[in-house]
Amino acid sequence: MKDIINVISDPPILFTLLVIILFTSFKYSEIFWSGKAMIVVGVSSVLFFIVSLFDENFLLIVTKPDNVPIVGLIFLIFFFTWLAMWQAVNNDKRIAAGKPVMEAEIEPNRVIVWPDLVYIELIALTLTLVLLIGWSVLLEAPLEQPANPANSPNPSKAPWYFLGLQELLVYFDPWIAGVLLPGLCVVGLMAIPFIDKNPKGNGYYSFAERKMAISIFIFGWLLLWILLIVIGTFLRGPNWNFFGPYEYWDVHKLEPLVNINLSEIVYIKWFGVGLPNNWFLREIFGIGILLAYFMITPLILTKKYFSDLFLKLGIGRYAIFIALLLLMVSVPIKMYLRWLFNLKYILAIPEIFFNI
Amino acid sequence: MADENLEKGSTTEAPEAAPKKKKKSVWKQLAESQVAKSYFRTGIPKTRRSRLLVVLNSLWLHLHPARTRRHAVRLRYTWCMGGLSFFLFMVLTVTGILLMFYYRPTVEYAYMDIVDLREQVPLGIMRELHRWAAHLMVITVWLHMFRVFMTGSYKPPREFNWGVGVILLVLTLLLSFTGYLLPWDQLAIWAVTVGTNMARATPFLGHEGPGASLLQIGGISLVHAGNDVRFALLGGRFVGEATLLRFYVLHCVALPFVVIILMALHFFRIRKDGNISGPV
Numbered sequence: 001m002k003d004i005i006n007v008i009s010d011p012p013i014l015f016t017l018l019v020i021i022l023f024t025s026f027k028y029s030e031i032f033w034s035g036k037a038m039i040v041v042g043v044s045s046v047l048f049f050i051v052s053l054f055d056e057n058f059l060l061i062v063t064k065p066d067n068v069p070i071v072g073l074i075f076l077i078f079f080f081t082w083l084a085m086w087q088a089v090n091n092d093k094r095i096a097a098g099k100p101v102m103e104a105e106i107e108p109n110r111v112i113v114w115p116d117l118v119y120i121e122l123i124a125l126t127l128t129l130v131l132l133i134g135w136s137v138l139l140e141a142p143l144e145q146p147a148n149p150a151n152s153p154n155p156s157k158a159p160w161y162f163l164g165l166q167e168l169l170v171y172f173d174p175w176i177a178g179v180l181l182p183g184l185c186v187v188g189l190m191a192i193p194f195i196d197k198n199p200k201g202n203g204y205y206s207f208a209e210r211k212m213a214i215s216i217f218i219f220g221w222l223l224l225w226i227l228l229i230v231i232g233t234f235l236r237g238p239n240w241n242f243f244g245p246y247e248y249w250d251v252h253k254l255e256p257l258v259n260i261n262l263s264e265i266v267y268i269k270w271f272g273v274g275l276p277n278n279w280f281l282r283e284i285f286g287i288g289i290l291l292a293y294f295m296i297t298p299l300i301l302t303k304k305y306f307s308d309l310f311l312k313l314g315i316g317r318y319a320i321f322i323a324l325l326l327l328m329v330s331v332p333i334k335m336y337l338r339w340l341f342n343l344k345y346i347l348a349i350p351e352i353f354f355n356i
Numbered sequence: 357m358a359d360e361n362l363e364k365g366s367t368t369e370a371p372e373a374a375p376k377k378k379k380k381s382v383w384k385q386l387a388e389s390q391v392a393k394s395y396f397r398t399g400i401p402k403t404r405r406s407r408l409l410v411v412l413n414s415l416w417l418h419l420h421p422a423r424t425r426r427h428a429v430r431l432r433y434t435w436c437m438g439g440l441s442f443f444l445f446m447v448l449t450v451t452g453i454l455l456m457f458y459y460r461p462t463v464e465y466a467y468m469d470i471v472d473l474r475e476q477v478p479l480g481i482m483r484e485l486h487r488w489a490a491h492l493m494v495i496t497v498w499l500h501m502f503r504v505f506m507t508g509s510y511k512p513p514r515e516f517n518w519g520v521g522v523i524l525l526v527l528t529l530l531l532s533f534t535g536y537l538l539p540w541d542q543l544a545i546w547a548v549t550v551g552t553n554m555a556r557a558t559p560f561l562g563h564e565g566p567g568a569s570l571l572q573i574g575g576i577s578l579v580h581a582g583n584d585v586r587f588a589l590l591g592g593r594f595v596g597e598a599t600l601l602r603f604y605v606l607h608c609v610a611l612p613f614v615v616i617i618l619m620a621l622h623f624f625r626i627r628k629d630g631n632i633s634g635p636v
């Protein structure tokens with residue numbers, strides 16, 4: 001059993017599984033996001049967690065003081081995703097039946113903030129404070145050996161909320177993982193209101209009316225943001241090697257370094273000749289693939305799937321939408337290329353640190 | 357205050373009126389004393405009118421509207437996550453100020469001061485409160501963003517406030533990150549080293565970033581380890597004394613300053629955009 005879980009938490013398998021589950025849940029939203037499903041999945045994951053605590057390696061990693069919040073985060077995110085989708089699906093049913101949404105129906109329509117809201121806030125604050133004090137009494141903040149610039153721990157990890165970016169370093173060079181992608185993430189988030197011109201679903205939960213927007217957002221947020229953090233925190237040990245949740249973090253675990261560049265695959269493996277000296281010639285295929293990805297895919301996508309959207313958004317907004325979407329999707333694409341073909345760089349010009 | 361008199365209406369009698377037969381309870385006397393009236397201007401809010409006034413007349417409470425939509429006060433709509441983020445920010449401010457009494461941001465003292473905080477200071481959970489509240493705030497801000505997305509509340513007229521929110525999210529992360537260095541233990545400097553190493557690779561601005569090597573005049577490169585963005589961030593080539601001071605100032609003064617201004621803007625916009633979103 002433990003071995004099976006160790007195996008399926010290997011990032012390629014875990015990621016694939018979760019993508020499948022997520023999109024199936026969007027397809028059959030009424031079943032997946034119902035109250036019953038929540039109870040079943042919630043209870044079983046809590047049980048799973050408790051049983052796992054008996055494993056010493058698992059216990060060690062989840063009770064590391066700075067990891068405790070992430071354990072909480074997993075459960076909280078699971079719960080709130082359900083809460084949002086559950087209300088959304090309920091509202092969809094109401095809309096389909098021609099009834100007003102939940103938020104519109106409750107009477108009386110306006111309440112006075114004192115005492116209704118102020119009390120709720122007061123209770124929420126008090127509970128949070130109690131939780132915080134309890135947590136602080138029970139769990140001491142970590143303090144390790146004094147800083148020593150000469151002795152770097154293995155693994156050296158960034159603070160947990162940046163571990164998603166550190167995990168991306170496995171697949172991308174630092175200028176993409178650490179600068180380009182987080183930058184795009186911020187720009188992309190800020191661009192959302194200007195790209196999503198769908199006037200529906202403003203001020204109430206709903207899924208059916210905003211399927212595309214919600215699917216893209218949840219995919220990016222849960223799988224490319226939170227999941228990568230979880231992987232980076234719990235499943236990456238010394239030398240950033242993968243370790244299953246029940247596996248001992250062995251510093252000497254060796255993983256073969258067999259990653260190769262596209263140019264090497266093409267010239268050496270397929271053509272059986274050496275790499276050309278001229279970098280442009282060497283990288284011509286990588287350049288071609290990238291150009292095709294960013295120039296031709298949009299055309300195909302627009303023609304086949306997004307023609308309505310294109311008309312609705314107009315060329316400027318649509319171009320930004322497609323660019324952001326392709327960049328976001330390029331993250332899992334590169335991850336799969338690595339997992340399946342050990343591909344290191346599609347385009348590698350180390351002369352100017354330009355590797356993709 | 358004019359409202360006040362209206363509010364009390366006929367019950368306010370001239371002071372020289374004959375002593376009443378029925379004695380007022382102590383509580384009532386206190387509640388109607390001049391002190392109470394000036395500090396809690398509206399008195400005990402029992403009537404609809406005074407309940408509206410209590411919100412309007414208080415700086416804190418008037419972050420809220422006096423009346424709001426029914427669904428907006430339900431926990432299941434907002435999850436109270438924005439409010440909790442704000443509350444955690446206040447907890448962090450208070451505990452942070454207390455920590456500043458003990459902590460000196462130098463390589464010589466920083467670590468020892470943290471050890472002292474743990475071992476010498478009575479009721480020493482300030483550091484725990486501060487650290488766990490910071491972690492929690494990152495989580496509540498994420499969940500708040502998720503809620504705002506799921507209710508479509510970024511749609512007109514709230515596009516701008518969504519943008520303000522995104523900046524607040526970035527600043528929350530930066531606050532956490534700069535604070536991470538201050539204990540000056542192994543965890544701290546290596547986490548910050550790993551984090552800031554990425555800055556080396558900023559296109560054109562980091563000395564190992566794409567294109568940086570193209571920026572040169574007569575064979576002398578303009579961007580090198582001694583002047584790139586990472587150097588500016590760290591105040592040196594390595595995480596050291598200057599970095600500690602820089603992060604301390606950012607963490608305790610510069611970033612909170614910006615955050616407070618943006619939060620004020622955020623709350624102002626919520627009110628101006630018609631309070632919490634709802635179905636039309």
Ligand code: HEM
Nearest residue numbers: 434438439441442501509517518521522524525631632633
């Ligand atoms: C330091 C972080 C933040 C604080 C303290 C904060 C605080 C608040 C509060 C108290 C509200 C009132 C409603 C509620 O509690 O949900 C609110 C609403 C809102 N927030 Fe934030 N927020 C923060 C970050 C963000 C972020 C990261 C975003 C989005 C990316 C955002 C976007 C919004 C929007 C659009 C509203 C209006 C929601 C509506 O009308 O339904 N905020 N915020």
